[in-house]
Amino acid sequence: MDEITVQELxxxxxxxxxxxxxxxxxxxxxxxxNLGGDLIPLGELPKQxxxxxxxxxxxxxxxxxxxxxQAINFLSQRYGFDNLLNLKGGIHAWATQIDPNMAxx
Numbered sequence: 001m002d003e004i005t006v007q008e009l010x011x012x013x014x015x016x017x018x019x020x021x022x023x024x025x026x027x028x029x030x031x032x033x034n035l036g037g038d039l040i041p042l043g044e045l046p047k048q049x050x051x052x053x054x055x056x057x058x059x060x061x062x063x064x065x066x067x068x069x070q071a072i073n074f075l076s077q078r079y080g081f082d083n084l085l086n087l088k089g090g091i092h093a094w095a096t097q098i099d100p101n102m103a104x105x
Contacts, residue, residue, distance in 0.1 A: 004085040020058045024071045033103045064090040
């Protein structure tokens with residue numbers, strides 16, 4: 001499984017790279033802190049795969065990286081996605097390494 005670090009994501013965003021942010025946490029978690037992008041909770045993913053882009057890299061985000069890894073395994077094995085990147089350490093890593101003002105939970 002391909003991963004991207006929070007620093008690599010920050011650099012890509014700063015340089016305007018086209019990508020999709022896909023957050024697979026629950027709405028209550030997304031409300032605490034998020035990077036924007038599309039919220040599709042992991043349990044809803046099978047019904048909403050049409051919202052996952054195939055034409056750009058898709059960075060899959062969760063709290064620490066476990067649910068995003070599950071999402072990537074599901075999407076790649078079941079639907080053949082090959083453009084998915086797991087955010088290493090999840091939103092927690094972003095908050096602790098990139099944005100110290102972001103809420104943590």
